[in-house]
Amino acid sequence: MAELSNQLMAVTVLAYLAAMVLYAGEYAFGAKSRIGRAAVLPARELVGAGAPVPDDQPPSPVAVVPNSGRAEWVGRAAVGFNLLALLLHLGTLVTRGIAADRMPWGNMYEYILSATFVGSAVWAGVLLRRPALRHIGLFVSLALVLLLGADGMIAYTPVGPLVPALQSYWFIIHVSTIILASGILLIGAVPAAMFLIRDGYDRGKRRFPYTLGKSLPDATLLERLTFRLHAFAFPLFTFGALIAGPIWAEASWGRYWNWDPKEVWAFISWVVYAGYLHARATPSVKRTVATWIALLGFATMLMNLFGVNLFFSGLHSYANAGGM
Amino acid sequence: MTVVEERPAPPAAPPPRRPNRLWALLRNSWRQLTSMRTALVLLFLLAVAAIPGSIFPQRAVDSQRVTEYYAAHPKLAPVLERLGGFEVYASPWFASIYLLLFTSLIGCVIPRLLDHIRALRLAPPDAPKRFDRLPQSAPSVESAMTPAEAAAMLRKRRFRVKLREHEDGSVTVSAEKGHLKETGNLIFHFALLAVLIGVGFGHWYGWHGNRILVAGADQGFCNSLAQYDDSTLGPRVDAADLPNFCLTLDKFEASYQPDTGQPKGFEATVGVSENDGPVKTREFTVNDPLRLHHANVHLIGHGYAVTVRFTDRYGASQTKTVPFLPVDGMFTSEGVAQFPDVNIDPKTDRRDPALQMGFEGRYLPTVGTGATSTYPAENAPALFLTAYRGDLGLDVGTPGSVYSLDQGQIETGDLKNVSGERPHELKLGETWTLDDGTKLEFLGTRPYATLAIRYDPTQSLILVGAVLGLIGLMLSLGGHRRRVWFRALPASPDSSGGTLLAAGGLPRTDYPGFADEFAALVKAAEEGNP
Numbered sequence: 001m002a003e004l005s006n007q008l009m010a011v012t013v014l015a016y017l018a019a020m021v022l023y024a025g026e027y028a029f030g031a032k033s034r035i036g037r038a039a040v041l042p043a044r045e046l047v048g049a050g051a052p053v054p055d056d057q058p059p060s061p062v063a064v065v066p067n068s069g070r071a072e073w074v075g076r077a078a079v080g081f082n083l084l085a086l087l088l089h090l091g092t093l094v095t096r097g098i099a100a101d102r103m104p105w106g107n108m109y110e111y112i113l114s115a116t117f118v119g120s121a122v123w124a125g126v127l128l129r130r131p132a133l134r135h136i137g138l139f140v141s142l143a144l145v146l147l148l149g150a151d152g153m154i155a156y157t158p159v160g161p162l163v164p165a166l167q168s169y170w171f172i173i174h175v176s177t178i179i180l181a182s183g184i185l186l187i188g189a190v191p192a193a194m195f196l197i198r199d200g201y202d203r204g205k206r207r208f209p210y211t212l213g214k215s216l217p218d219a220t221l222l223e224r225l226t227f228r229l230h231a232f233a234f235p236l237f238t239f240g241a242l243i244a245g246p247i248w249a250e251a252s253w254g255r256y257w258n259w260d261p262k263e264v265w266a267f268i269s270w271v272v273y274a275g276y277l278h279a280r281a282t283p284s285v286k287r288t289v290a291t292w293i294a295l296l297g298f299a300t301m302l303m304n305l306f307g308v309n310l311f312f313s314g315l316h317s318y319a320n321a322g323g324m
Numbered sequence: 325m326t327v328v329e330e331r332p333a334p335p336a337a338p339p340p341r342r343p344n345r346l347w348a349l350l351r352n353s354w355r356q357l358t359s360m361r362t363a364l365v366l367l368f369l370l371a372v373a374a375i376p377g378s379i380f381p382q383r384a385v386d387s388q389r390v391t392e393y394y395a396a397h398p399k400l401a402p403v404l405e406r407l408g409g410f411e412v413y414a415s416p417w418f419a420s421i422y423l424l425l426f427t428s429l430i431g432c433v434i435p436r437l438l439d440h441i442r443a444l445r446l447a448p449p450d451a452p453k454r455f456d457r458l459p460q461s462a463p464s465v466e467s468a469m470t471p472a473e474a475a476a477m478l479r480k481r482r483f484r485v486k487l488r489e490h491e492d493g494s495v496t497v498s499a500e501k502g503h504l505k506e507t508g509n510l511i512f513h514f515a516l517l518a519v520l521i522g523v524g525f526g527h528w529y530g531w532h533g534n535r536i537l538v539a540g541a542d543q544g545f546c547n548s549l550a551q552y553d554d555s556t557l558g559p560r561v562d563a564a565d566l567p568n569f570c571l572t573l574d575k576f577e578a579s580y581q582p583d584t585g586q587p588k589g590f591e592a593t594v595g596v597s598e599n600d601g602p603v604k605t606r607e608f609t610v611n612d613p614l615r616l617h618h619a620n621v622h623l624i625g626h627g628y629a630v631t632v633r634f635t636d637r638y639g640a641s642q643t644k645t646v647p648f649l650p651v652d653g654m655f656t657s658e659g660v661a662q663f664p665d666v667n668i669d670p671k672t673d674r675r676d677p678a679l680q681m682g683f684e685g686r687y688l689p690t691v692g693t694g695a696t697s698t699y700p701a702e703n704a705p706a707l708f709l710t711a712y713r714g715d716l717g718l719d720v721g722t723p724g725s726v727y728s729l730d731q732g733q734i735e736t737g738d739l740k741n742v743s744g745e746r747p748h749e750l751k752l753g754e755t756w757t758l759d760d761g762t763k764l765e766f767l768g769t770r771p772y773a774t775l776a777i778r779y780d781p782t783q784s785l786i787l788v789g790a791v792l793g794l795i796g797l798m799l800s801l802g803g804h805r806r807r808v809w810f811r812a813l814p815a816s817p818d819s820s821g822g823t824l825l826a827a828g829g830l831p832r833t834d835y836p837g838f839a840d841e842f843a844a845l846v847k848a849a850e851e852g853n854p
């Protein structure tokens with residue numbers, strides 16, 4: 001079973017890679033035909049603070065207009081591969097769980113595997129509800145390929161049982177909520193980056209990477225998706241890292257907060273994301289600035305996923321990458 | 325997007341008659357400090373300031389590693405020490421950031437609390453003249469409802485409603501909803517304050533200590549400072565305040581994976597007597613501490629204590645049980661048995677400091693071919709010891725480690741290796757006769773449990789604060805403030821028996837679903853659906 005899980009993991013990465021290539025293909029084919037149409041699009045600029053735009057508008061015309069048939073088909077194939085990859089991803093997790101006879105969250109490898117699955121599933125949900133956003137699929141799958149690749153190469157751990165310190169139902173609550181939250185926050189960084197690119201493009205920047213902005217969805221749409229994902233994940237993260245974690249730590253180590261490196265970086269991420277929410281709620285702070293803060297939050301999450309496990313040692317017993 | 329405006333520097337106030345520079349400076353600084361921008365900057369600083377604590381070992385987390393850091397970086401360590409690098413979260417600069425942040429928070433939330441209370445008591449404002457400028461509007465709706473009925477309909481949907489009759493004969497219904505958002509936001513920020521205060525009190529009035537408890541009634545422990553291996557009392561705690569209880573470790577069971585030796589489970593059985601009461605048997609384990617009155621006993625580790633008997637030149641023997649500390653997951657353990665009061669000549673009753681004995685080495689619960697244990701349980705126990713004779717250096721009074729010999733004494737030659745390079749192997753029950761005829765017997769081992777005993781008086785309060793804060797946060801992030809107005813047009817030729825209403829809606833926070841809600845309300849009014 002463990003062997004199967006490892007093979008599925010490799011296939012999953014390949015499927016995401018295939019989806020990525022196809023998304024890129026659509027991107028390349030579709031880009032030309034869309035320039036002309038962009039001029040026709042009604043400008044849906046925000047009128048200013050306090051006058052929000054209704055959101056449930058019809059999906060952005062950019063993607064719905066049946067553009068050059070070939071691009072459309074490539075795009076559909078990309079979505080197909082993306083969903084296939086999601087299923088394989090699930091298969092990787094399930095076989096891993098069966099192999100270990102427990103929830104597949106016992107070490108960093110499994111943790112990242114789960115968090116990326118959540119991110120991927122959230123993305124699939126967004127994709128189904130808002131096909132207009134398909135065009136950021138390239139970057140979502142790129143992020144997933146990179147994260148999973150890094151997980152397999154840096155953090156791979158053979159299947160093993162849980163050490164007693166992890167045998168607690170607070171473990172399940174703490175880890176599952178953090179996985180959910182970090183999966184959403186990880187995927188939330190994609191629309192955040194896309195917003196910055198699209199916004200830069202709209203303001204006339206023509207250097208790389210802003211050139212990519214040409215065929216991205218509408219900037220306000222991206223920005224709002226960014227906010228929604230973060231606003232949803234933030235309380236979850238608060239619960240998982242700052243409430244359930246300390247409750248478990250109190251039972252396990254005697255102290256609800258120990259400032260071990262994992263905790264420190266969770267705290268840092270939390271503070272940075274609180275900064276994002278503040279910045280976004282402050283009219284005098286530009287949306288681009290706020291979004292940069294969200295990306296900074298993403299960097300701190302990566303640090304916690306990979307960096308802390310590689311560089312520091314602490315109390316978190318599963319925080320050792322690559323073998324116990 | 326929000327209407328909760330930042331409190332910016334005041335728009336050039338009219339010059340006061342008696343300009344008081346200091347007052348103006350103070351007032352301006354306060355305004356600056358309580359602005360959202362400052363809060364942002366301080367949040368950032370807090371995040372950045374937390375980083376060093378994850379890079380450098382922290383004394384509060386693991387003082388052993390601080391010592392190692394000193395050894396590895398002898399030049400850098402004292403500098404870091406002075407900067408608070410080993411106690412980041414207790415350092416003045418870290419404290420100054422969060423105290424500023426919380427001052428800013430107080431300065432920010434108190435006025436907002438007052439504003440909010442005022443807003444809660446105020447009726448929703450009257451309808452604007454023109455609805456078509458609002459984000460949502462319906463110019464004229466043939467409604468089956470009178471304005472009063474529309475007001476009732478809105479009230480039923482938990483809007484705060486005000487009906488106004490105007491001189492020109494028109495009637496307006498003003499409705500507002502979503503104050504819970506700001507309420508939640510205030511709860512969240514006040515909860516943050518409460519948690520900080522709770523943490524502070526916990527630090528003052530809490531205490532903790534660590535202790536290795538070896539199995540056996542003769543190795544019992546009673547809660548007093550002297551009996552801890554190390555302990556810390558909060559600034560407001562006196563040694564006499566510690567609760568009175570005694571523990572003995574009756575049994576300790578550990579189970580491991582048969583093949584890998586990874587731990588599967590632990591179980592400690594103790595006899596507890598609180599306030600000199602009767603002894604009760606309790607069990608506890610990792611993740612499930614023993615909760616006593618005003619003290620929690622956590623199982624944080626375990627190991628083996630080795631029992632050896634030394635028989636000296638005059639035939640007098642002493643037995644000692646000493647904990648050996650595990651150095652790897654297979655419980656290769658290191659320790660020392662020291663016998664300072666041996667080889668005392670019964671004729672003179674004088675102790676010869678050059679004839680003290682120390683045995684240092686390893687205990688392997690399962691001996692293999694190498695120098696380390698191959699399995700954590702005691703399948704083939706063996707003790708590997710080196711014998712030292714001479715002055716152990718215990719009399720000087722400098723507290724040394726009880727797990728190794730004083731290296732200084734060995735370097736000066738006051739303590740000499742008398743058993744050769746290779747450690748001597750002792751199986752269970754074996755006796756080792758040294759060069760001078762003295763003997764060491766390996767009698768057996770006992771398990772020990774490493775206990776962390778703690779009391780933090782505010783931790784439950786902090787939990788309540790954190791949960792309240794989370795609820796507030798969800799209300800705040802999930803809530804939407806919005807206003808809806810209906811106006812009954814006075815000149816409606818009331819032929820159909822209905823009223824002609826105009827409607828307008830204003831979401832006051834970013835609320836994508838507002839268009840739907842507005843449409844539903846207008847439809848309800850149209851259809852007379854209460």
Ligand code: HEM
Nearest residue numbers: 274277281326328358359360363425428429432509800801
């Ligand atoms: C101790 C550090 C602080 C943390 C962790 C924190 C956290 C947060 C979070 C997570 C939110 C988002 C909730 C929401 O959007 O409704 C928020 C909102 C807000 N915070 Fe803070 N905050 C802190 C300090 C402050 C300070 C010092 C101020 C005042 C200057 C402040 C003023 C606000 C305001 C006005 C909002 C509402 C934004 C809105 O309308 O959505 N906060 N805070």
